[in-house]
Amino acid sequence: MLAEEEFFSVQQVDEGVFLCRERFYHSGNRANIWLVQGSTADLVIDSGLGIWDLAKFLRNRHLIGEKPVQAVATHVHFDHSGGLHQFENVAIHANEADALESGDNFETVTMVTNSEIASEWKADDYRVIAVKPTRVLTEGDIFDLGNKTLTVLHLPGHSRGSIGLLDEEAKVPFSGDAVYDGSMIDWLPYSSVNDYIRTCERLLQLSAVVKKVCPGHFGMFDGKRLHQLATDYISNANACHRVLSGCIKGIASVILRGHNTSNLPCKCLYFTCCCCYCFG
Numbered sequence: 001m002l003a004e005e006e007f008f009s010v011q012q013v014d015e016g017v018f019l020c021r022e023r024f025y026h027s028g029n030r031a032n033i034w035l036v037q038g039s040t041a042d043l044v045i046d047s048g049l050g051i052w053d054l055a056k057f058l059r060n061r062h063l064i065g066e067k068p069v070q071a072v073a074t075h076v077h078f079d080h081s082g083g084l085h086q087f088e089n090v091a092i093h094a095n096e097a098d099a100l101e102s103g104d105n106f107e108t109v110t111m112v113t114n115s116e117i118a119s120e121w122k123a124d125d126y127r128v129i130a131v132k133p134t135r136v137l138t139e140g141d142i143f144d145l146g147n148k149t150l151t152v153l154h155l156p157g158h159s160r161g162s163i164g165l166l167d168e169e170a171k172v173p174f175s176g177d178a179v180y181d182g183s184m185i186d187w188l189p190y191s192s193v194n195d196y197i198r199t200c201e202r203l204l205q206l207s208a209v210v211k212k213v214c215p216g217h218f219g220m221f222d223g224k225r226l227h228q229l230a231t232d233y234i235s236n237a238n239a240c241h242r243v244l245s246g247c248i249k250g251i252a253s254v255i256l257r258g259h260n261t262s263n264l265p266c267k268c269l270y271f272t273c274c275c276c277y278c279f280g
């Protein structure tokens with residue numbers, strides 16, 4: 001039996017900033033989990049699947065525990081919100097608070113397969129556990145960690161409640177899935193191309209000042225790359241892209257509804273994803 005310490009990797013990326021990853025989840029959906037330590041409080045940004053005990057891992061490593069801890073999901077998707085139930089103080093954007101509280105595994109786009117998990121585990125049993133948020137966020141809200149403050153930026157498009165958290169002094173945004181160094185996904189049930197374009201316009205403004213971006217997936221990148229990613233999305237979001245995105249959204253919605261009620265084969269969605277990546 002493995003201890004919690006072995007279920008996650010952790011690396012320090014800056015002073016008081018740590019990146020954790022789930023070691024036994026082998027999937028492009030594996031999210032980055034960020035810990036920002038402040039002088040009076042700590043902030044856990046995103047929480048992974050929730051299969052393994054992140055809170056216990058962080059406590060055992062003495063990374064949290066001495067100060068109040070706040071967990072926040074950059075959005076309600078399962079790869080970011082699944083571990084929130086392990087924390088006492090949980091925050092999410094107002095647009096997705098109901099989905100989290102009711103355990104709506106359609107809006108969380110819950111989709112995990114046995115083959116992605118390198119341990120004895122049954123994907124059929126996996127669900128995002130309902131959590132009542134203790135804090136509901138809107139644009140401009142602040143997380144005060146003492147020597148650091150992070151400001152909530154509402155960045156919809158990928159999902160309706162997607163947020164970024166901006167450390168203005170350090171010039172570092174934690175961007176969730178609003179932007180990462182890969183194809184932006186705008187075809188999930190509550191995605192919106194129009195919202196995503198507005199978010200990218202905002203990211204363009206931000207790109208002039210940011211030092212580095214701590215994204216929801218993959219590696220960190222600088223303001224220049226942020227500018228490129230946002231520009232690419234806006235210039236690709238033409239009529240053809242909208243039609244394709246709309247079609248995939250319809251298919252993905254049907255599959256997700258089926259998966260979360262009657263367990264249709266997950267491969268369908270991955271096929272859809274591949275189509276999106278190839279042609280989107």
Ligand SMILES: [Zn+2]
Pocket residue numbers: 075077158159177
């Ligand atoms: Zn997402």
Ligand SMILES: [Zn+2]
Pocket residue numbers: 029031077079080177216217
């Ligand atoms: Zn994600």
